[in-house]
Amino acid sequence: ELKVEQNPLFLSMQEGKNYTIYCNYSTTSDRLYWYRQDPGKSLESLFVLLSNGAVKQEGRLMASLDTKARLSTLHITAAVHDLSATYFCAGISIQGAQKLVFGQGTRLTINP
């Protein structure tokens, strides 16, 4: 059964700094997704990583996937306040069901 774990669960950082959120998963996942959730809002799709070595970038966010290590990372470069949100990674089980299996989420707070 696929399990997904994120760390850290809480992250408070200063504007301008760099940091990385880690997402480990337990068994093979066909794809790895990153979502953003603002307080009281729904989930916004950020990245879909399809294969080993995949790297995608959007603005100050960059996501990567290492399928051998069963690890995905979300790197934040020169953080700005607008990036404050909760970030979720999710894998997808290939055992027939097409359900996303989510990590616990990382609550990111960026202070001016």
Next chain:
Amino acid sequence: GAGVSQSPSNKVTEKGKDVELRCDPISGHTALYWYRQRLGQGLEFLIYFQGNSAPDKSGLPSDRFSAERTGESVSTLTIQRTQQEDSAVYLCASSLVILRGGETQYFGPGTRLLVL
């Protein structure tokens, strides 16, 4: 274009009452999913539909929970005899035809359910 919509946005009910939550997927999306998010937690899968059939109901917490879908359109999630532990945000998502490994799921705004 229009995204996934859900109604109601908020629902307060008394313990023991039945509630019905509605989801309108993105037009053309054949796959539809229901998830639950308890306060401060990640999302738990409940059920998914391919067309109007539900190949996977494994996440439904109990027989008080049921869902149906009309064709490739609206879905309703029904919770009978609600309990306080049912309080959560219920999120619906839709995606295009499922390929091996799945397509990106697009989420609706959710229904916030509070059972008193």
